[in-house]
Amino acid sequence: MLSSRIRALEESATLALSARAAALRAAGREVISFTAGELDLPPPPAVLEAVGQALARGQTRYTPTGGTPELRAAIAAAIERDTGIAYRPEQIVVSNGAKQSLYNLLQVLCEPGDEVIIPRPYWVSYPAMARLAEAVPVLVETRAADGFKLTAAALEQALGPRSRVLVLNSPNNPTGAVYEEAELRQLAEVVLAHPRLFVIADAIYGKLVFDRPAAPSLLRAAPQVRERAALVDGVSKTYAMTGFRIGWAAGPREVMEGCLRLQSHSTSCAAAPCQAAALAALTGGEEPLAAVRALLAERRRLMVERLQRLPGLALVPPQGAFYCFPSVAAWLGQSVAGSCPQSTEQLCQLLLEHAQVALVPGEAFGAPGHVRLSFALATEELVRGLERLEGFLREQAPAALPQKPAAPA
Ligand SMILES: Cc1ncc(COP(=O)(O)O)c(C=O)c1O
Incomplete structure (x- = not known):
């Protein structure tokens, strides 16, 4: 019945876990979820007003395939x-x-x-999207010791005659890694030395960093790569607008004309009122963003501090996005609540059953041995969830397990 392309698409590694969390909730248990991939805040008020105004103005029809002229101009100015x-x-x-x-x-x-080329750990959709394009995902290991960042040497080693695209996601989901300008420059040099290689810079979390207004940009660090690079961004994460479904790409004319042609035969255009909302977000000034950054910085501090004192966890603190991605490898093969989890998926099931906290297992990101905890949830809930996790892990901690965090592996 199904095409081979769709048969080859694997189901999300988190599906069983989400179903179990829903079942526990339905049975009246209070599950605290650290799985969110979106902010728990409303969008800025100006964004909501813009939707009403757009509808009242009659912006209820198709727009040009590539977006309204106003939104494209605002995106160009922001870039x-x-x-x-x-x-x-x-x-x-x-x-x-x-x-x-x-x-x-x-x-x-x-x-x-x-x-x-996809550095691992990776956002779950990159390999699936590559396969849907009949391409072959080449997963390149990054190391905690390098802050989970792809090095120029590792990139060079992964390249061959069929290498076509490097997907570079900074700040990174799930690790929170942020590439510095010098690192971006080194990677860009490797890209430029390989004539068929193109780089997609996924900067969807670019404004969600904690010690500066924005993460370093590949194109600022290495403008000479612009003819072989596309920048991908959107309003989903930055402005708490995931449901509006507005994102964009900017790149060389020929590539973007190709995207336009493809999109003209798939979705035609993004929803007109949502484009008006995105325009309001982009032109609404820095204030809402600064508030989000300050809130996330505080939650990050709380989460990092608490995770670092948990037995058997090793954490590279995130520099951006809203996730922590500690190693829990020390817990695998240990006795936990009468079981012996062999995978992080199994460990996450046990944490859900016995501590009522939902975490995403690293398998979803090609990184078994780790778990992802989002800090995009209410601060009070975040603290309560981490207390539960700590209570449970301390109770279970066998003598064999280091009580202090192990050095990142
Ligand atoms: C790294 C990364 N890129 C892209 C996206 C997609 O964002 P959007 O909601 O704008 O489609 C996400 C969403 O989770 C993400 O984590």
């Missing part, structure tokens, strides 16, 4: 502020979320059998 590079409106395509922008790009860039 120029962030990177110093002026993109023309036709080099920007607005899509239904950054996810569609990434999908478009991989479809447009890859021939069957081309290789897509």
Whole structure:
């Protein structure tokens, strides 16, 4: 019944866990979920007002495939502020979320059998999207000792004649890694030395950093890579607008024309009122963003501090996004609540049953041995959840387990 492409798509590793969390909730148990991939806040008020105004103005029809001229102009201005590079409106395509922008790009860039270089741990959709483009995902290991960042040497080693795309996500989901300018420059040099290689910079969490206003940008660090790079961003994470489904890509004209053509035959355009909302977000000033950053910085501090004192956990503190990604490898093969978890999926099931906390197992990101905890949840809930986790792990901690965090492996 199903095409081979769809048969080959694996189900999300977190599906069983979400179903069990829902069942526990339905049975009246209070589950604290650290699985959120979105902020627990409403969008800025100006964004909500803009939707009503757009509807009242009659913005209820198709827009141009690549987005309204106003939104494309605002995106171009924002990119120029962030990177110093002026993109023309036709080099920007607005899509239904950054996810569609990434999908478009991989479809447009890859021939069957081309290789897509994806640093591991990775956001779960990159390998699936590469396969849907009939490309081969090449997963390149990063190390905790390098802050989970791809090094130029590791990239160089992974490249071959079929290498087509490097997907670089900074700040990173799930690790929170943020590439510094010098690191970006080194990676860009490798990209430029390989004539068929194109880089997709996924900067969807670019404004969600804690010690500065924005993460370093690949295009600012290495503007000479612009002819072989596309920047992907959106309003989902930054402005708590995941449900609006507005993202975009900016890149070389030919590539973006390809995205436009593809999109014209798939979704036509992003929803008109949502584009008006995204315009309000982008032109609404820095204030809402600064408040989000301050809130996340405080939650990050709380989570990092508490995770670092848990037995058998090793954490590289995140520099951006809203996730912690500790190693729990020391717990695997140990006795936990009468069981002996062999995988992080099994450990997460036990934590859900016995501590009523939901974490995402590292298998979902190609990194078994780790778990992802989001700190995009109410501060009070976050603290209560971490207390539960700590209570349970301390109770279970066998003598063999180090009581202090192990050095990151
Ligand atoms: C790294 C990364 N890129 C892209 C996206 C997609 O964002 P959007 O909601 O705009 O499609 C996500 C969402 O979780 C993400 O984590």
